[in-house]
Amino acid sequence: MKKKIALVLAGMMAVSVLTACGGGQKAEEAKAPAGDAKTEAAAEGAKEAAASNFEMKDTLNWMVTSSPGGGSDIYTRMISDIMTKENLVNGKTIVVTNKTDGGGEIGRNEVANTKGKKADYTLCTFNSGDLMPMVQNTKNRMANFKAVALMAVDKQLIFKGEQTKYEDFAAAIEAAKAGTEVVLGGSKGDDVATYEAMLEEIGVSKDKMKYITYDSTGDAITAALGGHIEFVISKPAAASEYVEAGSLIPVVALATERYTGKFDAPTLSEIGDYENVEIPVWRGVVAPAAMSDEAVAFYSDALKKVSETDQWKNDYIDKNKLIPQYMNAAEATEFMTTFETDYLATLGK
DSSP states (O other): OHHHHHHHHHHHHHHHHHHHTTHHHHHHHHHSOTTTHHHHHHHHHHHHHHHHTOOOOSOEEEEESSOTTSHHHHHHHHHHHHHHHTTOSTTOOEEEEEOOGGGGHHHHHHHHTOOGGGGGGEEEEEEHHHHHHHHHHSSOOGGGEEEEEEEEEEOEEEEEETTOOOSSHHHHHHHHHTTOOEEEEEOSTHHHHHHHHHHHHHTOOTTTEEEEEOSSHHHHHHHHHTTSSSEEEEOHHHHHHHHHHTSEEEEEEESSSOOOGGGOOOBHHHHSSOOOOOOOEEEEEEEETTSOHHHHHHHHHHHHHHHTSHIIIIIIIITTTOEEEEEOHHHHHHHHHHHHHHHHHHTTO
16 A cells, blocks of 8 residues: 555656646647637736735745754745845745644644735745645645645655664665664655655565654754664755765665766665655645735745746755756646645545
8 A cells, every 4th residue: 555655646746747847738738729829818917917916015924844954944945045035025024934843733734724914924835745644634635725836846865874884775674674673764744655665665664674753854864963863764955965074875766766966876776676666745835725816826926936046946956956847826726636635545535
């Protein structure tokens, strides 16, 4: 079942990436009847008009439901920095708040229930690793939020710390199969799902290759640096500075192909008789359900402009080996809702 869920999630993301790279656009063009140019222009004009009806007049409060230093935190602060530098928020301040209580569910619930004028000035970083535990453990669903944009797709690697006694991950697998306890750590959601799918593929039990869940990847990395765990599952962004310093060493790419540059590491199929395992992570932004359509259009457009900047492309996407994938509010709503429905189906809900 865990492997089936991993394959379903990877398949959903593969389709979405194909769409983002042009496959979906070509399909839509093929279906569109002649003379639709005016209709499309009118729709685009309506979006711009909706966005122009909203003007930033207050501080923007941005919720991150994981700890500082993790992948979601880095992603959020990069976006907020670009929005400020590019004057996309009318000179107003962006305040990023990290709230990890209840595995992040307290923060997400707070955003979902924000009402009135405050709803127009509240955003929340939201990814597949947030959605999966949310729908399993709470009554919150995508219907309790408004999708604003989807910005990128991320994948994981396994890193070892300097104090880890194993030369590589193949040695750790053999040790676990021989009865020695090996300890990994990582964040919640997609990291846990990837870990479970990997265990099923390599044929090792949770008793012999244990997993410790932290509030963020940053916290898990700190544990690895301190020698409290032997390996850490992380996206490239959160591990980047530690890899550069030599204190974290990539040992396995949890993807269908190797990473390049400083994140170069073999895939599972390269270290043993295994199939590669990957659960791509989409990174998005949502808002309270009470946010006005005008505000949603404004932020969605601002995030599109962020996705087009050199800073985003070079300092975030390229540097951290992500797949660029912008979706506007309407596209992100359809994608996230479908993802939720399909994921719930894998759980029998």
